[in-house]
Amino acid sequence: MKDLTDLLGHLVASRSPEDQVRLLVHFFQGSPIRQRPALAILLGKLPPNRVSVPVLKRALFSRIREELFDVSKPEATDLSETLALLWPGGHKTFEGVSLETILRTTPKMKREEHLFALLDISNAATRDLIIRISTGRFRPPISLNTLKNAFHLLCGHSHWDLDEAIASSETNIEPLTQWLFEDGDKPQSKTASHFFSIPPIIGIEKETSANERCEAMPLPAGDIGEWVISGGSSFWYTLDGEATKDVPSFPALRGSPEATLLALKPSNAAIPPVLIDVIAQNGEDLRGHSWAQRRDRLDGLVEDLAPGTFSLSDRLKPQTLAECEVLLRQNHCRQILSINKKGRLQQGARGYKVLKPGPQSFQFVVLYVEGSLSRQGTFDGLVTLGSISPSNPQSNFPDLVPVGQAAITHLDPGGHKRLEAFIADHTLERFGPVRKLSTAPEARLCALVQVRDIKTAPRRKAGLVLVNPKLIKFLDEPLDDPLSALPELNAFAAH
Amino acid sequence: MTQTLFNLLRPTKAGLYCPEGDFYIDPSRQVPRAIITHGHSDHARKGHKSVLATRPTLDFMAMRYGPNFAGSSQAIEEGEILKMGSVEVTLLPAGHMLGSVQVLVEGSGPSIIVSGDFKRSADPTCPPFDVHRCKIFVTEATFALPLYNFPSPSEEMDRLKTSLEIFSDRPHLICAYSIGKAQRVIALLREEGFNDPIYVHKAIANATPIYKAAGCNLGSLKILPDEFSDVHEFSGKVILSPPGGGTQALKAPITSFASGWMRIKSAARSRGGDLPLILSDHADWGELVGTIKDVGCETVWITHGREDVLAGHIEETLGVQALALKDLNQDKDLLEKAQ
Numbered sequence: 048m049k050d051l052t053d054l055l056g057h058l059v060a061s062r063s064p065e066d067q068v069r070l071l072v073h074f075f076q077g078s079p080i081r082q083r084p085a086l087a088i089l090l091g092k093l094p095p096n097r098v099s100v101p102v103l104k105r106a107l108f109s110r111i112r113e114e115l116f117d118v119s120k121p122e123a124t125d126l127s128e129t130l131a132l133l134w135p136g137g138h139k140t141f142e143g144v145s146l147e148t149i150l151r152t153t154p155k156m157k158r159e160e161h162l163f164a165l166l167d168i169s170n171a172a173t174r175d176l177i178i179r180i181s182t183g184r185f186r187p188p189i190s191l192n193t194l195k196n197a198f199h200l201l202c203g204h205s206h207w208d209l210d211e212a213i214a215s216s217e218t219n220i221e222p223l224t225q226w227l228f229e230d231g232d233k234p235q236s237k238t239a240s241h242f243f244s245i246p247p248i249i250g251i252e253k254e255t256s257a258n259e260r261c262e263a264m265p266l267p268a269g270d271i272g273e274w275v276i277s278g279g280s281s282f283w284y285t286l287d288g289e290a291t292k293d294v295p296s297f298p299a300l301r302g303s304p305e306a307t308l309l310a311l312k313p314s315n316a317a318i319p320p321v322l323i324d325v326i327a328q329n330g331e332d333l334r335g336h337s338w339a340q341r342r343d344r345l346d347g348l349v350e351d352l353a354p355g356t357f358s359l360s361d362r363l364k365p366q367t368l369a370e371c372e373v374l375l376r377q378n379h380c381r382q383i384l385s386i387n388k389k390g391r392l393q394q395g396a397r398g399y400k401v402l403k404p405g406p407q408s409f410q411f412v413v414l415y416v417e418g419s420l421s422r423q424g425t426f427d428g429l430v431t432l433g434s435i436s437p438s439n440p441q442s443n444f445p446d447l448v449p450v451g452q453a454a455i456t457h458l459d460p461g462g463h464k465r466l467e468a469f470i471a472d473h474t475l476e477r478f479g480p481v482r483k484l485s486t487a488p489e490a491r492l493c494a495l496v497q498v499r500d501i502k503t504a505p506r507r508k509a510g511l512v513l514v515n516p517k518l519i520k521f522l523d524e525p526l527d528d529p530l531s532a533l534p535e536l537n538a539f540a541a542h
Numbered sequence: 543m544t545q546t547l548f549n550l551l552r553p554t555k556a557g558l559y560c561p562e563g564d565f566y567i568d569p570s571r572q573v574p575r576a577i578i579t580h581g582h583s584d585h586a587r588k589g590h591k592s593v594l595a596t597r598p599t600l601d602f603m604a605m606r607y608g609p610n611f612a613g614s615s616q617a618i619e620e621g622e623i624l625k626m627g628s629v630e631v632t633l634l635p636a637g638h639m640l641g642s643v644q645v646l647v648e649g650s651g652p653s654i655i656v657s658g659d660f661k662r663s664a665d666p667t668c669p670p671f672d673v674h675r676c677k678i679f680v681t682e683a684t685f686a687l688p689l690y691n692f693p694s695p696s697e698e699m700d701r702l703k704t705s706l707e708i709f710s711d712r713p714h715l716i717c718a719y720s721i722g723k724a725q726r727v728i729a730l731l732r733e734e735g736f737n738d739p740i741y742v743h744k745a746i747a748n749a750t751p752i753y754k755a756a757g758c759n760l761g762s763l764k765i766l767p768d769e770f771s772d773v774h775e776f777s778g779k780v781i782l783s784p785p786g787g788g789t790q791a792l793k794a795p796i797t798s799f800a801s802g803w804m805r806i807k808s809a810a811r812s813r814g815g816d817l818p819l820i821l822s823d824h825a826d827w828g829e830l831v832g833t834i835k836d837v838g839c840e841t842v843w844i845t846h847g848r849e850d851v852l853a854g855h856i857e858e859t860l861g862v863q864a865l866a867l868k869d870l871n872q873d874k875d876l877l878e879k880a881q
Contacts, residue, residue, distance in 0.1 A: 053701065059807070061816050066709070066796075073708045111688065112858070118851050119689045123806050132689040132805070171691065459793065 051085040052172035058188040064196075067189050071197035088180065089194055091187045098162055098181045103130055106163055110135050127184050131175035136167045196517075408497045408519065409531040414449055416466045426463040430455055430518055432496060434509065435532045448533055451513035453496050462521065493530060495519040501540040509533060511540040550629065550649045551656070551678075553843075553870050558656060558680065562649050563626035565594070567656050576612075577631065578603070579658025580642035581721060594618055596633060598641030601752045602721055620669070636660040637671035638823050639722030640756055644672070652677030655837065659684070659846075661822065662829040664695050666729035667722075667758050671833070679839040680867070683847030684824040688855075690805050692826045695726075698800075698819045699734045705796055705817050706736075706780070713776035715795040717815070720745040720784040722823055725753050727782060727800055728760045730821075741766045741776065743783035802826065835860060843867045 054074045061067050074085070107116065111133055123129040162181055166174050179185035333341050411432035418428010433447035458466075469492050500514040510533075551560050557569035565575040572589040579585055579595075581602025586595070588607040593600065597617040604611055618624060620643060624631045628650070633643035638659040645656040655676040662671050685692075706714060718724040724746040731740070739762040742750070747765045754760075766781060766789070776792055783789050785799065797815030802822025804810045810818035825833060834842055834856055842864040844852050849866035857864050 053704070056701075057705070057817070060810065060814060060818055066816065069708055073704075112855070114854065115688045115851075118848075119687050122687055123689055124808055128807055129689065132691065170693070 050173075051088065052170075052176050054085070055176065055188060056172060064190070064193050067193050068197045071189070071194065075197065088176075088185070089187050089189065090191070091185075100126065100130075100182055103162075103178065103182065107134060127178045127182065128175055131166075131178050132171050134166050134171075134174050408495055409536070410493050410522065411450065411496055411531060412447055412493055413466060413469065413521075414447060415470060416455075416463070418455070426455070426458040426460060428455060428458075429453070430466075430494060432494065432513075432516070434536055435530055437532075437534065448509045450509045450511060450533075450536065451498075451516050453494070453513075453516040453518040455518050466521075490522040493522045495522060501536055503537070503540045509536070511536055550647055550651055551654050551680075553867050558867075560626075560629060560647055563629040563631065563647065565626060565631075567645050568658065577633075577645055579636065579645060579656070580638055581606075582639070582659070582719075585658060588612065592616070594624070594631075596620060596641040596643055598752055598756050599643075601755070602641065602749065605748055605752065620672075634672040634674055635669040637662060637665060637668060639665075640668045640725070640753060640758065642668060644674070646674060646676065652840075654678040654680065655839075656680040657682060657833075659824055660833070661825045662833065663692065663822075663826075664730075665726050665823070666733055667725050667753060673833070673836045675838045677839060678841045678843065679834060679837050680843040680845065681830060681834065681852075682824065683830065683844045683849050683852045685802055685805075685822065685826050686830055686844070686848040686852035688827045690802060690822075690826045691828050692802060692805060692820050692822055695730050695821055696734070698821050699730050702731070702798070702817065702819060703734060703736070705798075706778075709796050710778050713779050713781055713792050713795040714798065714817075715781045715783060715789055715792055715815075716798045716800055716819070717783055717785045717787070718800040718821075721749050723800055723821070724782045724784070725749065725758070725760060726823065727819075727821065728763070729758065731780065732759070732761045736780070737761060738780070739764050741779055741781040743781075743787040743789070745784050745787065746782055831856060831860075834862060841865070843870065 051074075054070060057070050058067050061070060071089075104116070107130055116129065116133060119133055120126070120129045123132065162177065165177050169177060176185070328344055333344065336344075411434060413430055414433040415431035416428060417431075418426055429452045431449050431452050434450045436446045436448045495518075496513070497517045497519050498513045498515060502512050502514060503510060504512040549561050551558055551567075553559075554566075556566055556571040556573055558567040559565075559569075560567070565577055566573045567577050568579050568585040569576050569590070570587065572587070572591075574591045575594070576590040576592070577594045578599055581595075581599045583606065586599065586603050586606075588603065588611040591613040593603070593612040593615040595603070595615070595617065596619070600615050600617055603615075618633055620633050620635050622632070630648045632646040632648070634646055634655070636642040636644045636658050638661055642658060642660070644658060644660065647654045647656070653676045655674060655678070657680060659682050660671050664670075702714070702716075716724075716727055718727050720743065724742065728740055728742075740760075741764050743766050747763065750760060750763060766783065766787075769791070776795075781789065781792070781795070789795070796817055798817035798819055799814045800819040800821040801813075802820065802824055804814045804818035804820045830852060839862060842853070842856060842862055843866075844864060845867040849868065853864035853866055856862050
């Protein structure tokens with residue numbers, strides 16, 4: 048999506064909250080730092096009104112004939128839209144101007160001059176947005192819940208956290224917008240670079256204290272996959288659990304000039320290990336190899352580099368993916384990074400789970416579905432989720448223990464029937480949810496569920512409770528990872 | 543001069559009539575001889591005794607009304623000069639749709655161009671608008687309000703492609719007029735590198751052979767069946783249909799309407815679906831004013847739309863005499879004044 052105005056246009060037209068969430072995820076998973084003003088706007092964290100409509104009208108009438116406004120207003124009916132569409136300049140010749148571009152290109156000006164200059168260089172959609180913000184007529188086209196849901200999904204594979212963003216917004220977002228539209232006699236020493244020097248509101252690692260926080264986020268240049276690390280007075284780079292003061296040469300490792308390293312921490316903070324894997328080398332797909340074999344390849348790659356560039360851990364040598372995940376969790380790892388077929392570093396490659404201290408994804412078996420058809424003809428309700436309990440040696444098929452419920456919305460009636468059929472087919476008792484599978488679990492009987500946390504709950508049969516479970520999807524494709532087993536969940540909760 | 547002018551072309555109840563050539567342009571009633579600017583039904587009506595138009599326009603009329611849509615028909619190439627009575631008639635590309643033309647009428651007096659519907663923005667399905675200088679220019683005014691300044695078609699296609707990327711599991715149902723707009727959307731998508739098969743309603747498919755005959759490659763098209771056995775079959779596909787094309791059975795489609803009216807948010811909210819595309823086959827405000835400037839005319843006759851707004855604006859800013867054709871037709875005083 049090109050810019051914020053594109054997103055807003057899509058959001059306004061989109062009638063479904065689910066669609067809005069997908070639009071938001073797509074928009075924000077690009078380059079988050081560039082979109083911090085966008086977040087401010089979507090949150091409605093905007094400064095109070097600054098420019099009056101009569102002032103705007105006077106400026107417009109100095110550019111076009113007043114009669115044109117008079118005949119156009121009844122057609123558009125909306126005042127801001129009329130002003131934006133009639134404002135001359137920018138017709139077809141300018142691409143959508145992002146707020147970042149505006150900040151970079153417009154010099155210090157007094158309030159109104161600044162605003163008019165922005166309007167002159169913007170296209171119609173951006174003018175509309177600027178006018179609405181500057182006159183206090185902007186209303187976010189989405190609910191806070193929709194935005195939270197989008198960030199909930201994003202948290203599954205990035206460092207972003209909307210709660211942090213909202214908490215930080217008072218200190219971080221408002222100065223931006225105030226600076227944009229503030230009176231000319233207010234601190235005008237702030238320049239565009241001031242905006243970029245404000246600590247990012249996203250990408251904050253939660254575990255660190257406020258004065259030791261570290262950030263990892265793609266910069267605008269992050270489109271090429273570069274991860275920039277900052278925070279604290281000195282930096283430590285970590286690779287595979289080991290730290291080095293030197294800048295590790297990832298381009299050398301990957302033979303790619305486009306990306307550098309990934310992790311950061313202040314020197315006095317705990318270092319999060321990051322596990323690196325080679326999944327392709329010289330065009331050879333290594334994903335069929337064992338972890339140990341791939342680790343050998345990685346050792347070989349590192350061997351030729353200058354001593355001290357970085358070192359690989361002797362501790363983290365898992366043999367299987369599951370073992371690797373356990374090790375990473377035990378070591379408070381954030382993520383698995385892979386070197387893909389093109390030799391580029393990527394987060395959570397196919398078949399790999401991205402590990403986060405926050406939301407986690409698990410695969411559960413569907414035990415029971417309850418709910419009703421909505422007025423739109425879609426199915427809203429709750430899915431009871433089950434985890435595989437320690438197997439009964441006398442049984443060939445796994446026992447299931449209910450672990451929680453997740454809401455589903457807007458499931459189509461066909462999907463609902465499929466679930467009902469599954470429950471009917473697999474329920475061994477005549478009534479009630481599935482307690483025991485009559486066959487091995489199939490992908491289509493499982494659901495991918497994201498949770499904020501798993502906590503111990505001794506009074507429950509499963510001994511745990513899922514915090515904020517969110518059903519991501521019913522699985523159609525073969526299972527990438529094994530189903531979440533109860534001991535594993537309990538270990539997670541205990542940890 | 544004015545006497546000669548009205549001998550060359552005059553407004554009548556049936557439409558613009560050329561006494562010296564004895565023909566009408568886009569007449570609204572059945573007439574002995576008609577020149578048709580393009581194949582849309584508000585311009586191309588059946589039942590005329592003789593029809594002169596480009597080959598695609600005649601084909602569109604035959605497709606819509608059957609082979610006996612007129613007593614006789616004659617195809618003329620764009621740019622070809624035809625002597626009709628004491629005047630010469632030339633058809634110039636109008637850029638509105640395949641086969642659309644402006645009609646240049648030249649006699650002993652001033653030259654007149656009747657633009658029909660036209661646009662200046664990119665359209666891979668037809669040649670661009672040909673700017674030809676004239677004394678009198680007859681223009682449409684469908685979008686003659688300064689609000690209507692359209693983004694470039696490629697920007698709108700970018701939006702569509704973005705939506706296809708985000709909602710890759712959903713069908714994208716684009717509603718567009720079956721002749722002209724639908725094929726333009728297809729051609730623009732092809733230009734943007736979209737090579738997947740596109741499903742089209744049969745009303746759109748019917749016009750496809752005419753485009754193929756004109757050398758316009760629309761890529762792989764499949765006809766949308768009347769009934770679907772599998773609603774998931776169209777997930778991730780692009781489907782083009784005229785509005786109300788009976789596509790309700792599609793599963794959770796992203797709906798879109800391609801029209802210049804989508805420029806205004808209130809219209810987009812009520813009719814544009816999930817993805818209103820601002821894509822018009824008519825000139826926007828900037829193109830209307832720019833074209834009047836480009837053709838260097840002394841007088842403009844304006845029809846079909848907000849004539850009053852455009853007339854007032856160009857008289858004031860360009861110093862060009864401007865008259866609304868409907869006023870000229872109905873108001874005897876104004877007609878006498880103009881003469």
